[in-house]
Amino acid sequence: MPQLWIVAGPNGAGKTTVADRWLAPRIPVISPDTIAMLHGNSPIQAGKAAILEQERLLAIGASFGLDTTFSGNRELTLMKRAVGCGYKVNFIFVCVESLALCQARILERIDSGGHAVPAEDVSRRYSRSLRNLASAFDLAERVFILDNTEEKRRLLLSVEHGRVKHFSSNLPQWAKDAIPDRFIHSERNELI
Secondary structure, three states: OOEEEEEEOOOOOOHHHHHHHHHOOOOOEEOHHHHHHHHOOOHHHHHHHHHHHHHHHHHHOOOEEEEEOOOOOHHHHHHHHHHHOOOEEEEEEEEOOOHHHHHHHHHHHHHOOOOOOOHHHHHHHHHHHHHHHHHHHHHOOEEEEEEOOOOOOEEEEEEEOOEEEEEOOOOOHHHHHHOOHHHHOOOOOOOO
16 A cells, blocks of 8 residues: 655754655655755745656555645645545654744754745744644544654654554643644543
8 A cells, every 4th residue: 555654844843854864765755845955946846846746656656755834735635635546644743832943943954054944934834734733633544743842852642543542741832732632632641
C-alpha cells in the first residue's frame, strides 16, 4: 500500500528538519521551498512544480512525503485524494510555542544562508496551520503532534485509526488550542 506522509507546521517550526531526517532517506519528499532554492523559481512557480510532482506520484501509486505549512486547503484535498487512491495517509505536525519563536528561527536560518519568508506570511500561516490541524485527524490513519520549542523535540500526541497511542499530559498552549478535544479528553488519558 502506498503511503503519503505530510509533514506540516508553520514556517520556522522545524518541519523541514523532521522531513529531511525521517522521510527523505526512504521516500521522495516534495518541498516547494527546496524546489525554489534548487531551481531559482519564484514561490508561485515552485508551488506549481510541487503540485505537478504530487500529481505524478499519485498517478503511479508511489509513496511520497510533502513538506508544507498546511495553511491552505490544497493539502486537505491532496489527503482526501490520496485516501481515494488507496494510500495510507500519515500526518506529522511540528510547531513551537509562539509566532515570535518561528520568526526568530527564520532569522537564524537566513544568517546561516537559508531562505527568508516575509513576516506577514509567517504570521498568516502560523494561525492558519494551527486552525487546519483538526481536519488532519479526520483524514490521516496516523497523526503525530510534535513540539519543537526546546532543543529536544517532544512527541505530544500520537493517534492511530482514531485511537490515542501516546499522550503527553503536559501540553503547551498551542497544542491545547489546536488539538480536537476528543483526543485531549480521550478515555485513555487521565489528563488535564
